[in-house]
Amino acid sequence: MIEQKLLEKACECVKQLYGQEVVQNQIGLEKTKKEIAGDFTLVIFPLVKISHKSPEITAREIGDALLKSMPEIADFKVIKGFLNITLSNPFWIGFLKNNTNKRDFGFQRKQHQKPVVLEYSSPNTNKPLHLGHIRNNILGYSLAEILRANGYKVIRVNLVNDRGIHICKSMLAYHKWGNNETPVSSGIKGDHLIGKYYVLFNEHYKAEIHNLMDKGLTEEEAEKQAPLILEAQDILRKWEAKDDETLKLWEKMNGWVYAGFDETYRKLGITFDKIYYESATYLLGKKLIKEGLENGTLIEKDDGSVWADLRNEGLDEKLLLRSDGTSVYITQDIGTAQLRFDDFHPSSMIYVVGNEQNYHFDVLQRILKKLGKEYAAYIHHLSYGMVELPQGKMKSREGTVVDADDLMEEMFANAESTTRELGKADELGGNEADQLFRTIALGALKYFILKVDPKKNMLFDPRESIDFNGNTGPFIQYTHARIQSLLRKSMVAGNVHTCEKISLHTPLLPIEKEILKKLYIFPDVVKQAGDEMSPAVVANYVYDLAKGFNQFYQEIPVLKEEDTEKRILRLALTSFSGEVIKKSMAMLGIEVPQKM
RNA sequence: GGUCCCGUAGCUCAGCUGGAUAGAGCAACAGCCUUCUAAGCUGUGGGCCGCGCGUUCGAAUCGCGCCGGGAUCACCA
Incomplete structure (x- = not known):
């Protein structure tokens, strides 16, 4: 260096x-x-x-x-x-000759011994994925690619929240009003179908609360005494007691949800190496809590509930087991952490989870430390900000939640119409065209979200997200397509794409050196993105590079340059830029087309 | 109320491990396609970097105090 x-x-x-x-x-x-x-x-x-x-x-x-x-x-x-x-020019041209066409340019060659476990997505099985999950998923996926580029073996895990009172609510609503409806009979995607019953529960529940309040109860009392919530709690107890009928319904409904999730993940291009289920980890959590109780690090109250006392650490008491013995959210997180550590012996365990859970992870880490777990120190919460809409926060009550499936559908339709208007799909077959629309739609969506610093709240303006000009994913994809077009034509014209022929003393124009300087910092960008766990670093870089390339492309001829030495140099620059754009976009989980 | 995060152009965002006249995109306006893909390029206008004090040769960047916005502190997840 x-x-x-x-x-x-x-x-x-x-x-x-x-x-x-x-x-x-x-x-x-x-x-x-x-x-x-x-x-x-x-x-x-x-x-x-x-x-x-x-x-x-x-x-x-x-x-x-x-x-x-x-x-x-x-x-x-x-x-x-x-x-x-x-x-000197020899320095810059030497850099070009030594690194273009290198598969691992910019990437860390040395591999770390221990893996990193990276959790993202973490859906609940009571409703379909929405815009917030999209930010989570693409952040997680991108971070995995970035860490991999930094020499880490990354194990991408999903933790499915498949049990708990929220599922019981959907189950109860389905049991009462479902009439044995299925995704097939209703034509509704499984996760959406279950979401429908979750909403239905809440509607009836709210009505009961109003009813009770009319009879003179306070809101708090009404919320606790409404028959529906009592029934849902009963189902949760039955579930933890492994009641046969309850488990059967639970399995059936979750199966529908998973089929729905799989489809959404597939469309988003999100994958995992391992999936954990809360239903399979909460018992281990309970066991660890019992151990903590026995060795005196945790406390049991008169009503049988179990707590961690964090008051002398500036926090509060934290409930770990309810008085009826059932577990809460953090119970399974304790179990899952242990399981992950046992499974992979990682050097760090990263959780991509919204900043609304900052307190939760602070508490989780402290409790694990209290329990004497060395891996407490390995936990890192990648806390990302909320996604807001122009009209404010997403609220399910007001029907302003942006559904993941709907959004992708709209992005696709938009990519299609814009591309057709520009006449860019004219020569493509149906399949090829669809593939391109999908690439552009996802590129726009992912880039729009990833270019913002993860830790900041961001505004999702639908109008802006479908703009394909300027600082957008499609702009970068377009630049890549232009580069490939140039390289294809160059081959046809019989140019030799070996940079060995380039003399170290070829003169460099300022615009050429600008590109070289941008390419030169790529390894630093990869490292910085890894250190800061920020895909935005890569996004902003690749935009800058693409913009720089377009200036170069517009200002000076490449193929039409008559001087062979200069032409070969510019072709090498073009090819190198294409490689780095592609690698950067791959780190964002975004594909780049050959033509668009 | 306690804790944490955020405040940069009309809007969305970079820059924040201190450095030169604070940068992009969108929106507005003016140009550039008989020449490698115009989803592009060039130019113009637009800023007490929330406010104040401090540290420093030097502060959008670091510290303290305000003001404004958000999150969280559940026998919810």
Whole structure:
């Protein structure tokens, strides 16, 4: 890495010139601003204390010394305390020749020993997936790709919340009013069908509450005493007691939901390596809690409920088992964490879960630590922000929840109409065209969401999401298609795509060097995205690269360049840009077309 | 009320491990297709970087205090 070498040499020069050791982080190294001549800039303000000379003179002295000791440096210019260094053409062209066509350019070659377990999606089986889940899923999938590029073995897991009071509500509603309806008999996708009964439960439940309140109960009392909720709780107890009939209904209904989820995941292009079910992990959670109770780290109250006391850690008491012995949400999370650790012995366990659960994960980690689990320290909550709509938060009560299946359908229809209007589907067969529409629709949707910093809340404006111009997925896909078109035509024209022929001393236009500089930082981008667990880093980078390539493409000829040496150089740049765009998009879980 | 997150152009977002005149896209306006894909490119206008104080040679970036918005603190998940 040339940056490392620049810093090392700069330190040596400082020592030679001023007789004092400096550490590298006393010198700031950054990319030179676009408007200023130079490739890298050393910020030497901090060194004037050592040189006892003005910033300009100090910069010039260091620049002179560097120029002598590093053949890669062609020139430098000093502006105030900024030493702007220009690297030689042989350096840049050498970089191009050494890295284009390299399968692993930008990726970490060294593999970490222990795997990372990455959880995302984590749906409840009482309703279909919505826009919030889409953010979760594509974040998780992308993060897996990014970590993989950083040399981690990633085990992608899904944790299905298939048990609990919410499922019992759907079951009860179906039992009462379902008339043995099935996805087949109703023509409704399984997850949507179950969602319908969850809504139905809540409608009736609300009516009962109003009824009781009319009879003089407080809202809180009414919520607890409504017959429907009591029945649902009864079903939960029966379920935990393994009541045969209850289990049968539960299995049947969950089966429908899974079929529905599978379809949605398939359409979204989301996959998992392993699926955990809460129904299979909550017992282990209970067992661990019992152990904690026996060794005194947890406490049992008079009514039989079990708690973790976190008050001396600045938090509150946390319920772990209800007084009737049934388990709550965190019970299974304790079991699941143990199971994951036993299954994979990972170096870290990452959970992609919304920031509304920050407190939950804080508590989970502390409880596991209290229970003496070393893997408590491995837990990392990738907390992402809420997705809001122009009219505000999504509310199921107000029917403003954006359904995942509907949304993808709309995106697809939109990709189709826009593509047809532009006449880009004219030469494609039906299958091929559908594939392209799907690629563009998903590209638009995924990029729209991933370009935003995960930890921030984001606004999902449907009007903007179907815009395919500017900073969008389709813009980047289009750039890739343009590149491939150029390369195809180049082959036909008989150009040789070997960059070995390029002379290290071929002159470089500023626009060509701009692209090279963007390509040069790709490995840093991959690392930064991994360190920060942020697909947005990759998204913003690949947009910048695509934009840069389009400028290059528009400003100067590639195939039509008559000078062979220049033409081959530009083709190599084109091909390299295409490779990096493709790799970046792959890290976002987005496909790039050959034509569009 | 306690804890945590966010506040940058009309709108959506970058930049935040301190550095040069704060960047994109959308929207508005003006140009560029007989030449490699116009889902493109070029240009114009648009900013007390929420407010104040502090640290520093230097603050959108770090610290403290306000103001505004959000999340959470369930025998819900």
